[in-house]
Amino acid sequence: MNSRNITLKHLRVFTAVAKHSSLTRAAEMLHITKSAASMALQDLERQLDQQLFERLKNRLVLNSNGDRLRPLADELLQRLETIESTMQSKQLNGVLHIGASKTIGNHILPAILGDFLPQYQCDRPELVIHNTTVLEKMLQAFELDMALIEGQVQSPMLISTPWHTDRMLVIAPLGHPLANQQPQPANILDDQNWVMREANSGTRQQFYHLLEPALSCWHLALEINTNEAVINAVSSGLGLGFISNLAAKDALKAGRISTINLTCATERQFYLVTHRDKYQGPFMKCFNEFCINWVNDC
Numbered sequence: 669m670n671s672r673n674i675t676l677k678h679l680r681v682f683t684a685v686a687k688h689s690s691l692t693r694a695a696e697m698l699h700i701t702k703s704a705a706s707m708a709l710q711d712l713e714r715q716l717d718q719q720l721f722e723r724l725k726n727r728l729v730l731n732s733n734g735d736r737l738r739p740l741a742d743e744l745l746q747r748l749e750t751i752e753s754t755m756q757s758k759q760l761n762g763v764l765h766i767g768a769s770k771t772i773g774n775h776i777l778p779a780i781l782g783d784f785l786p787q788y789q790c791d792r793p794e795l796v797i798h799n800t801t802v803l804e805k806m807l808q809a810f811e812l813d814m815a816l817i818e819g820q821v822q823s824p825m826l827i828s829t830p831w832h833t834d835r836m837l838v839i840a841p842l843g844h845p846l847a848n849q850q851p852q853p854a855n856i857l858d859d860q861n862w863v864m865r866e867a868n869s870g871t872r873q874q875f876y877h878l879l880e881p882a883l884s885c886w887h888l889a890l891e892i893n894t895n896e897a898v899i900n901a902v903s904s905g906l907g908l909g910f911i912s913n914l915a916a917k918d919a920l921k922a923g924r925i926s927t928i929n930l931t932c933a934t935e936r937q938f939y940l941v942t943h944r945d946k947y948q949g950p951f952m953k954c955f956n957e958f959c960i961n962w963v964n965d966c
Contacts, residue, residue, distance in 0.1 A: 676748065678712040679741040681705050682720065686738050687811060689727045742810050743947030762951035764793040767806055767815035769870050770895060771834070772938060773797030775914040777816065784958050788951070799893070801868035807943050813952045815941045816959065818870025818912075825944055832938040832963045836874050837916050838928040839902050839909040847926035854882035854932050861889035861907035863898050871895070874936050875910045882932065899925060 684694035685705070695705040713720055720734035730738065749762065768777045774797070781793065796806060800819035806812045808823055821828055838857065840847045846856060857879070865871040880886070889907040892898050895915035902909040903924045919925050940959060942948065948956070 673715050674712065676745070678708055678715070679745055681708040682712055682734075682737065683741050683745060683810075685709060685721065685728055686730055686734060687809070689729055691728065738810060739943075739945035739947075746947045746949050749949065762949060763791045764952070764955055765811070765813045766793060766955075767796045767798065767803040767812040767817075769800050769803060769816070769818040770797055771818055771871065771912045771915050772816045774895070775912075776832070780959060780962050783962065784955065788954070790951075799866060799869040800873070803941075807941060807946075810943065810946055813942070813946065813948065814956060817939050817941055818936065819873040821939070821941055826941050827944050828939040828941050829960075830937050831940040831960065834936050834938060835913045836871075836878060836910055836934040836936055837913050838879075838930060838934075839899065839911060839916055839919075839925045840928050841902055841905045842923070842926055844908075844926060844928070846928045849929060851929040851931045854879055854930050855884070857886070857908065857928070858883055859885050859887070861887045863890045863892065863901040863907040863909045864888060865895070865898060865911070866891060866893045869893070870936075871911055878932070878934055878936070879910060 680698060681694060681700075684697045685691060688694050688697065691702050691705050691709070695702045698705065709720075716733075716737075718733045719731065720737060721728040722731050766777070773795070777795070777797075784790075785793075796803070796812065798806075800817045800821070803812065803815040803817055804821045804823060804826065807815055807821075807826055816831065818834070846852070862875075864875065887907075890901055892901060895911050898909045898911055899916065899919045901907070903919070908928070909925075916925065916927075920927065940956060942956075
């Protein structure tokens, strides 16, 4: 092994291939030729005396050696980016790679960025809005610096910090016999049809956690991957829904749907999630702290 000859180009090519599983896409990302990317990757493996990828047809997939190198290479490159931005400016600046689950991404994150971005020099943020399971996979693959999510993550490699609370609502079409009454026990919802978010969403997890244990029987009438589509389906009489107060409030105010009040608690926890091995530069740490303080100031 001759690590003294490893260059930043080697590491940039390595991290780009790890991200895209493709030499072609990595070369396009780095604005170099495919042959130059291939030579840099081969040279890196030769310098380390280790194969870093499994070659599977047209894809390059990290092996155990590559998995060990990736967080180290990522940290080194991010530290270099921090040095460059710090020396060029007296202010914190950089690029934010942020994920958010759909309720947070649609109803909270825009307000946070609206308060944060005018205060700091920031290149265009790179945002991904998806369900909890997809964001967890992206965090594990070092494709995001952090994510604001609604559900529980399972990977021991991820650090979840309780961040914000939200209240879930049972929504119903106008005129439903159980709507707009005094709070009732959850088992009053037995044998109802439900319009649900997709199985891997934080919202669906909350249904299983907060409501399903109280129900002896329920029926899945429709499964949809956006809150607005759930609201439209419920409004059309296709079943009941269980979604965030943040997502439902405009439709409730407009008189499109109604709520069924329950005696049981329906609060849920939001989390700020990072990878324990991913380097968090000063700018990213600043944004994380801003998110926490933003909630405290609400």
